[in-house]
Structures are given as C-alpha cells and as structure tokens.
Amino acid sequence: MASTASYPSSRAGSTLPPFPDDLPTAPLVTISLRKLVENTSGVEHERLFSAAKSLGFFYLDVRGTPEGKHLLRQADDLFDLMNEFFSLPVEEKAKYDFAAKKSYFGYKGIGKEVVDGKGTRDKNEIYNISKDDLLSVTDPLPAPAVITTNRQTLTSYITTNTAILTTLFASLSTSLQLPSDTFASLHRPAAPSGCHVRFISAPPQDPSTRSNALGEHTDFGSLTILLNRLGGLQVQLPGTEEWVYVRPMPGCAIVNLGDAMVKFSGGILRSNLHRVVSPPGEQAKEVRRSLVYFSRPEHDVVLTRLRGGFVDELGDGGVEEVGVSAREWLARRHIGRKIEFFEGKESWEGSMGTEARPLVVSQ
Numbered sequence: 307m308a309s310t311a312s313y314p315s316s317r318a319g320s321t322l323p324p325f326p327d328d329l330p331t332a333p334l335v336t337i338s339l340r341k342l343v344e345n346t347s348g349v350e351h352e353r354l355f356s357a358a359k360s361l362g363f364f365y366l367d368v369r370g371t372p373e374g375k376h377l378l379r380q381a382d383d384l385f386d387l388m389n390e391f392f393s394l395p396v397e398e399k400a401k402y403d404f405a406a407k408k409s410y411f412g413y414k415g416i417g418k419e420v421v422d423g424k425g426t427r428d429k430n431e432i433y434n435i436s437k438d439d440l441l442s443v444t445d446p447l448p449a450p451a452v453i454t455t456n457r458q459t460l461t462s463y464i465t466t467n468t469a470i471l472t473t474l475f476a477s478l479s480t481s482l483q484l485p486s487d488t489f490a491s492l493h494r495p496a497a498p499s500g501c502h503v504r505f506i507s508a509p510p511q512d513p514s515t516r517s518n519a520l521g522e523h524t525d526f527g528s529l530t531i532l533l534n535r536l537g538g539l540q541v542q543l544p545g546t547e548e549w550v551y552v553r554p555m556p557g558c559a560i561v562n563l564g565d566a567m568v569k570f571s572g573g574i575l576r577s578n579l580h581r582v583v584s585p586p587g588e589q590a591k592e593v594r595r596s597l598v599y600f601s602r603p604e605h606d607v608v609l610t611r612l613r614g615g616f617v618d619e620l621g622d623g624g625v626e627e628v629g630v631s632a633r634e635w636l637a638r639r640h641i642g643r644k645i646e647f648f649e650g651k652e653s654w655e656g657s658m659g660t661e662a663r664p665l666v667v668s669q
C-alpha cells in the first residue's frame with residue numbers, strides 16, 4: 307500500500323488529542339470476546355444479553371483472541387487505506403457515486419444525504435463496499451485502483467468480522483433460548499445480503515455552524531462492528547431525549563444492534579438511536595474517520611418475529627407483523643435520506659426504522 311498517510315492510524319494514534327475526561331459519556335458495558343469464546347461460565351453471555359436488551363450498544367474487548375488480534379491489525383491497515391481513498395480528488399471519488407441508480411454501495415460525497423426532515427445536509431463522506439462484491443457473490447462495482455488493488459485486505463476484514471459475529475450471534479441465539487445457529491443461519495456469507503464495510507470521513511466543522519455530521523438513526527441490519535479513533539458518536543439514552551458521547555476505548559470495538567434484531571426477537575432486543583456530531587474538545591479540530599462493518603440478514607430473509615424460546619414467551623405479546631424482506635427494508639431506509647430521492651418530512655419519516663418502539667424488557 308502506498309504510504310500517503312497523513313491521518314494517524316493506531317500505530318501512530320498517540321498524535322491524536324485525547325477524549326476529554328470531564329464529559330458525561332454513554333454507559334456502555336464491556337463484553338470480553340475471550341470470555342464468550344472460552345465459554346467457561348454463562349456470566350459473559352448473560353451480560354451480553356442484558357446489554358443487547360437495554361442499550362443495544364456495548365464495547366467488545368477483542369484482546370486476547372486470535373480474531374481480535376486480526377481485527378485490530380487489519381483495522382490499522384484499513385485506516386491507512388481509508389486515508390488513501392479519501393485523499394483522491396473529489397471528481398475521481400464522484401465517479402463511484404451510484405446513488406442515482408439507487409445503489410446502496412459506492413461513494414457518497416459531503417451533503418448528499420439529509421440529517422433531518424427539514425432537509426439539513428450531512429457533513430461527511432462515506433464509501434460503502436459490499437460484502438457480496440468482495441466475496442464474488444455478485445459482479446464487482448467499478449472502484450478506484452486504491453480499492454481494487456487492496457481487495458485481499460478488505461476480504462480478510464470480512465472474514466475476521468464474520469468470525470466475531472458468529473460468536474455474538476450464537477450467544478444471543480442461546481440467550482433467547484433458540485438453537486445456537488439461529489442467527490448465523492440467516493447470515494450465511496455466501497448468500498446475497500446487504501453486509502458491507504464502510505469508510506467514513508468528516509472534516510472539522512466551523513464552531514459557529516456546527517450540525518450533525520450524520521443524522522440520528524438506528525442501524526438497518528443486524529449487528530454493527532465499529533472502530534473509532536475519535537469521539538463524535540453519540541447515543542440517545544433510552545427513554546430520554548438526552549444525547550451522550552461514546553468514548554472510544556483501546557482494544558475495543560463498539561458493537562450495536564440494528565433493526566433486524568428487534569424484528570427477529572419481537573422487540574426483546576434493542577436497536578438504539580445514535581448520530582455523529584463534532585468530536586469533543588480538542589478532537590474537534592481533527593478529521594474524524596471511522597471504520598464500520600455492517601451485518602445484515604440475507605436479502606430474502608423476512609424481517610419478522612422468530613418462533614420459539616423467549617421470543618414466544620416475552621416478545622411483542624403475540625402481535626404478528628407482516629414482515630418485509632431484508633432487501634426491501636434496506637432499500638426503503640436508505641433511499642428516503644438520499645438527496646436524489648428526499649421529498650421532505652414525509653420521506654424522512656418514511657425512512658424510519660424501529661426507533662419508535664417502546665422497550666418490551668428493560669433489563
């Protein structure tokens with residue numbers, strides 16, 4: 307990989323200003339991947355289940371596992387690759403913007419999405435790279451050389467994320483008293499789906515005109531694995547209007563649940579509202595980058611309540627929803643926010659996820 311990096315990866319991460327110590331932060335619990343994998347007691351699985359039901363966000367400490375070691379090393383490589391990608395001229399990146407074709411994948415320039423029903427524009431660049439493209443499930447989309455020459459790095463990142471997701475899915479299936487392969491069987495890597503790697507870059511904002519870089523939303527899919535170097539991500543505390551920063555933690559990914567997990571569990575699991583604003587304190591002067599892996603159910607999976615276990619006992623009080631497919635859910639949710647298709651408050655509201663649902667179980 308050419309070394310044009312001006313943005314520090316964690317290899318040189320100490321050059322970034324620290325997250326301030328005097329800020330209220332979101333109460334994410336830390337789940338140990340090693341303890342989940344070693345499986346010597348049920349305690350870590352219970353802690354994960356509790357976090358998945360209450361806030362829907364948690365830190366996953368990946369240290370002490372082979373997958374975790376790969377994740378952190380590969381993320382360093384991808385932060386460098388991300389820097390190379392975002393350093394390309396805007397006209398070059400714009401060649402890979404496929405929004406007009408309603409494609410979810412490819413490049414999105416600054417201000418090409420709305421962050422609210424009034425039509426306020428976003429303040430970040432995004433590049434979405436499809437799992438199906440990287441694993442040759444579908445034909446590849448055109449991509450710049452910096453991406454096509456680094457497909458192997460991206461593919462390995464998918465493999466690592468898939469291994470970690472398999473552990474999390476098995477734990478959550480078992481906690482719901484469903485067969486342990488229940489979630490994994492809805493997320494087979496070789497089946498077409500909306501899973502993808504995302505690069506995000508947000509330039510520092512002028513303090514006098516600050517607004518959301520990325521509007522409030524719940525994630526559309528199943529589980530999201532996020533690596534942040536700087537603050538800026540905020541979650542809304544459940545049952546309140548209060549937004550608080552999530553402090554990035556060394557050795558940890560930030561993991562959150564998306565709408566599909568709410569649907570599958572009949573509302574037992576939580577997909578929490580979040581957004582991205584300027585990083586706090588001195589960090590606001592830096593370019594903010596994040597690396598995300600989104601898992602989503604296979605396109606043909608219908609997003610409806612599963613049968614059995616706690617879902618039958620505790621989920622939704624027996625209300626049966628007519629589910630849409632994961633493909634339709636993704637299309638509806640992303641289209642309403644693209645400026646090409648945004649038509650005001652109604653299209654914003656039409657792109658909502660599961661955020662309006664009350665908590666069925668709070669602990």
Ligand SMILES: O=C(O)CCC(=O)C(=O)O
Binds near residue numbers: 520525532582596598
């Ligand atoms: O950049 C972040 O910290 C979060 C990004 C996010 O929420 C998303 O891309 O869905």
Ligand SMILES: [Fe+2]
Binds near residue numbers: 524525580
């Ligand atoms: Fe998100």
